[in-house]
Amino acid sequence: RKRVAVFVSGGGSNMLALANACAAPDFPAEIVAVISDKPSAGGIAKAKARGIRTFVFERKQFAGKAEHEAAILVALDEIKPDILCLAGYMRLFSGEFISRYEGRILNIHPALLPLFPGLHTHQRALDAGVKIAGCTVHFVTEGMDEGPIVAQAAVPVPADDTAETLAARVLTVEHKLYPLALKLLAEGRVRMEGDKAVFSNLPAKDEAKL
Numbered sequence: 001r002k003r004v005a006v007f008v009s010g011g012g013s014n015m016l017a018l019a020n021a022c023a024a025p026d027f028p029a030e031i032v033a034v035i036s037d038k039p040s041a042g043g044i045a046k047a048k049a050r051g052i053r054t055f056v057f058e059r060k061q062f063a064g065k066a067e068h069e070a071a072i073l074v075a076l077d078e079i080k081p082d083i084l085c086l087a088g089y090m091r092l093f094s095g096e097f098i099s100r101y102e103g104r105i106l107n108i109h110p111a112l113l114p115l116f117p118g119l120h121t122h123q124r125a126l127d128a129g130v131k132i133a134g135c136t137v138h139f140v141t142e143g144m145d146e147g148p149i150v151a152q153a154a155v156p157v158p159a160d161d162t163a164e165t166l167a168a169r170v171l172t173v174e175h176k177l178y179p180l181a182l183k184l185l186a187e188g189r190v191r192m193e194g195d196k197a198v199f200s201n202l203p204a205k206d207e208a209k210l
Ligand code: GAR
Pocket: 008, 009, 010, 011, 012, 013, 014, 015, 043, 087, 088, 089, 090, 108, 109, 110, 118, 145, 171, 174
């Protein structure tokens, strides 16, 4: 099973969805650590309650971004994850950090990328008058919410929607989509090649023989 480190800054409901999927005996991945930049993140409490190892690296405890990332990388060297899943981690990694785990970092964003990257996604979608919204799991590259798309799920946007009701509706499909995307990556059925996500139906063990 692939070793996964999940990064959270908030409530951690996506982390929990991944942990629940990993609890199935045939799931190809396991969560070996949950890492946060916020000591008070709900995701840290939820991980502890599940008996998952947790790490907190608060940005203000470090002189700069480079030192913060260096500390995270030291922890990762010990955790030895195969895959990093960003699940509501509200911080951008540097290109140098990303290159260490190239093609092995996934992020979930609550919009149908490339529409509405960044913050206040739901309000911006409503302001634009979209009738369909959704979420995207993508490989992480240097740009914010950029990187090749692995999977998307859509939800309708009723006329009386608010940012809160839309966020809640999108979140329910995030919880289904993220485990699916992680499964694809863990089984080697999707890989990042340049600026593309390349899919194959071959299970990882057969692929390795080619
Ligand atoms: C999720 O909706 C996730 O897609 C979003 O933050 C929420 C975290 O919820 N991520 C971003 O906006 C990243 N750009 P959770 O902590 O309950 O999983």
